[in-house]
Amino acid sequence: MAIRIDVAESVLNKTTHENEACQRLMKIPGIGPVTVIALIAATGNGGAFRKGREFAAWMGVVPREHLTGGRQKLLGFSKHGNSYLRRLFIQGTRAAFQRRTKQAPGLSEWLAQLAGRTHHNVVAVALSNKLARITWAVLAKEKQNRLLALTNL
Numbered sequence: 001m002a003i004r005i006d007v008a009e010s011v012l013n014k015t016t017h018e019n020e021a022c023q024r025l026m027k028i029p030g031i032g033p034v035t036v037i038a039l040i041a042a043t044g045n046g047g048a049f050r051k052g053r054e055f056a057a058w059m060g061v062v063p064r065e066h067l068t069g070g071r072q073k074l075l076g077f078s079k080h081g082n083s084y085l086r087r088l089f090i091q092g093t094r095a096a097f098q099r100r101t102k103q104a105p106g107l108s109e110w111l112a113q114l115a116g117r118t119h120h121n122v123v124a125v126a127l128s129n130k131l132a133r134i135t136w137a138v139l140a141k142e143k144q145n146r147l148l149a150l151t152n153l
Helices: 002-018 020-025 033-043 052-059 083-098 105-117 120-141 144-151
Strands: 063-068 071-077
Touching (some): 002 020, 002 033, 020 120, 033 120, 052 083, 052 120, 083 120, 105 120
Antiparallel strands (some): 063 071
16 A cells, blocks of 8 residues: 555656646645646646636635625635635645745735734635635746745735
Protein backbone atom coordinates (compact mmCIF):
# COMPACT_ATOMS: atom_id res chain seq x y z
CA MET A 1 0.00 0.00 0.00
CA ALA A 2 2.81 2.42 0.88
CA ILE A 3 4.47 1.67 -2.46
CA ARG A 4 1.32 2.68 -4.38
CA ILE A 5 1.11 5.91 -2.40
CA ASP A 6 4.75 6.68 -3.21
CA VAL A 7 4.16 5.96 -6.91
CA ALA A 8 1.06 8.16 -6.98
CA GLU A 9 2.92 10.92 -5.18
CA SER A 10 5.82 10.78 -7.63
CA VAL A 11 3.46 10.90 -10.63
CA LEU A 12 1.66 13.88 -9.07
CA ASN A 13 4.90 15.75 -8.42
CA LYS A 14 6.23 14.96 -11.91
CA THR A 15 3.03 16.25 -13.52
CA THR A 16 3.04 19.49 -11.54
CA HIS A 17 6.69 20.17 -12.29
CA GLU A 18 6.27 19.61 -16.03
CA ASN A 19 3.19 21.81 -16.48
CA GLU A 20 3.81 25.57 -16.59
CA ALA A 21 0.27 26.42 -15.42
CA CYS A 22 0.73 24.16 -12.40
CA GLN A 23 3.94 25.96 -11.52
CA ARG A 24 2.19 29.34 -11.62
CA LEU A 25 -0.73 28.12 -9.52
CA MET A 26 1.47 26.53 -6.87
CA LYS A 27 2.93 29.94 -6.02
CA ILE A 28 -0.45 30.96 -4.58
CA PRO A 29 -0.53 30.45 -0.81
CA GLY A 30 -2.58 27.43 0.25
CA ILE A 31 -2.51 25.78 -3.18
CA GLY A 32 -0.60 22.51 -3.43
CA PRO A 33 -0.06 19.79 -6.02
CA VAL A 34 -3.31 17.91 -5.31
CA THR A 35 -5.38 21.09 -5.53
CA VAL A 36 -3.65 22.19 -8.73
CA ILE A 37 -4.23 18.87 -10.47
CA ALA A 38 -7.88 18.78 -9.36
CA LEU A 39 -8.37 22.39 -10.47
CA ILE A 40 -6.91 21.88 -13.93
CA ALA A 41 -8.78 18.60 -14.36
CA ALA A 42 -12.07 20.29 -13.45
CA THR A 43 -11.68 23.62 -15.25
CA GLY A 44 -8.96 23.35 -17.86
CA ASN A 45 -7.70 26.85 -18.56
CA GLY A 46 -10.59 28.62 -16.82
CA GLY A 47 -12.04 29.85 -20.10
CA ALA A 48 -15.52 28.62 -19.22
CA PHE A 49 -15.88 31.49 -16.74
CA ARG A 50 -16.07 35.16 -17.65
CA LYS A 51 -14.73 36.43 -14.32
CA GLY A 52 -13.39 35.26 -11.01
CA ARG A 53 -16.71 35.62 -9.21
CA GLU A 54 -18.32 33.15 -11.60
CA PHE A 55 -15.55 30.67 -10.89
CA ALA A 56 -15.86 31.18 -7.13
CA ALA A 57 -19.65 30.75 -7.38
CA TRP A 58 -19.16 27.55 -9.36
CA MET A 59 -16.95 26.30 -6.53
CA GLY A 60 -19.52 27.40 -3.93
CA VAL A 61 -17.46 29.90 -1.92
CA VAL A 62 -19.47 33.10 -2.51
CA PRO A 63 -22.41 34.18 -0.37
CA ARG A 64 -25.95 34.06 -1.71
CA GLU A 65 -27.52 37.43 -2.40
CA HIS A 66 -31.00 38.64 -1.64
CA LEU A 67 -31.98 41.87 -3.34
CA THR A 68 -35.06 43.77 -2.31
CA GLY A 69 -35.88 47.41 -2.79
CA GLY A 70 -32.42 48.15 -4.14
CA ARG A 71 -30.76 46.85 -0.98
CA GLN A 72 -28.35 43.98 -1.15
CA LYS A 73 -28.17 41.45 1.67
CA LEU A 74 -25.50 38.76 1.69
CA LEU A 75 -26.66 35.45 3.14
CA GLY A 76 -24.78 32.26 3.99
CA PHE A 77 -22.72 30.28 1.53
CA SER A 78 -24.77 28.11 -0.79
CA LYS A 79 -22.29 25.20 -0.89
CA HIS A 80 -23.41 24.39 -4.42
CA GLY A 81 -20.79 23.58 -6.98
CA ASN A 82 -17.74 21.38 -6.92
CA SER A 83 -17.58 20.08 -3.35
CA TYR A 84 -14.22 18.30 -3.77
CA LEU A 85 -12.48 21.39 -5.10
CA ARG A 86 -14.15 23.57 -2.45
CA ARG A 87 -12.93 21.20 0.28
CA LEU A 88 -9.38 21.31 -1.08
CA PHE A 89 -9.39 25.11 -1.25
CA ILE A 90 -10.76 25.54 2.26
CA GLN A 91 -8.25 23.08 3.73
CA GLY A 92 -5.44 24.87 1.88
CA THR A 93 -6.60 28.25 3.11
CA ARG A 94 -6.72 26.98 6.68
CA ALA A 95 -3.06 26.06 6.31
CA ALA A 96 -2.30 29.46 4.77
CA PHE A 97 -4.22 31.17 7.58
CA GLN A 98 -2.09 29.42 10.20
CA ARG A 99 1.00 30.81 8.46
CA ARG A 100 -0.53 34.26 7.96
CA THR A 101 2.47 36.07 9.44
CA LYS A 102 4.66 34.63 6.67
CA GLN A 103 2.33 35.70 3.83
CA ALA A 104 2.63 38.85 1.75
CA PRO A 105 2.17 42.01 3.85
CA GLY A 106 -1.17 43.00 2.29
CA LEU A 107 -2.65 39.52 2.63
CA SER A 108 -1.33 39.14 6.17
CA GLU A 109 -2.87 42.46 7.24
CA TRP A 110 -6.21 41.63 5.62
CA LEU A 111 -6.28 38.25 7.37
CA ALA A 112 -5.44 39.80 10.74
CA GLN A 113 -8.25 42.36 10.42
CA LEU A 114 -10.75 39.72 9.31
CA ALA A 115 -9.72 37.29 12.06
CA GLY A 116 -10.22 40.02 14.65
CA ARG A 117 -13.89 40.44 13.84
CA THR A 118 -15.16 37.02 12.62
CA HIS A 119 -14.91 33.31 13.33
CA HIS A 120 -11.92 31.40 11.95
CA ASN A 121 -14.14 29.23 9.71
CA VAL A 122 -15.59 32.35 8.10
CA VAL A 123 -12.06 33.63 7.57
CA ALA A 124 -11.12 30.34 5.89
CA VAL A 125 -14.05 30.55 3.46
CA ALA A 126 -13.41 34.25 2.75
CA LEU A 127 -9.77 33.52 2.02
CA SER A 128 -10.71 30.58 -0.20
CA ASN A 129 -13.05 32.93 -2.11
CA LYS A 130 -10.20 35.40 -2.59
CA LEU A 131 -7.76 32.66 -3.61
CA ALA A 132 -10.29 31.13 -6.01
CA ARG A 133 -10.57 34.48 -7.79
CA ILE A 134 -6.80 34.85 -7.89
CA THR A 135 -6.50 31.30 -9.21
CA TRP A 136 -8.96 32.02 -12.00
CA ALA A 137 -7.05 35.19 -12.93
CA VAL A 138 -3.77 33.31 -13.08
CA LEU A 139 -5.31 30.47 -15.10
CA ALA A 140 -7.38 32.53 -17.50
CA LYS A 141 -5.11 35.51 -17.99
CA GLU A 142 -1.85 33.53 -17.90
CA LYS A 143 0.06 36.39 -16.33
CA GLN A 144 2.58 35.85 -13.57
CA ASN A 145 2.73 39.50 -12.50
CA ARG A 146 -1.03 39.46 -11.91
CA LEU A 147 -0.47 36.89 -9.16
CA LEU A 148 2.04 39.11 -7.39
CA ALA A 149 -0.22 42.16 -7.57
CA LEU A 150 -3.24 40.27 -6.23
CA THR A 151 -1.48 38.58 -3.34
CA ASN A 152 -0.06 41.91 -2.17
CA LEU A 153 -3.56 43.42 -2.17
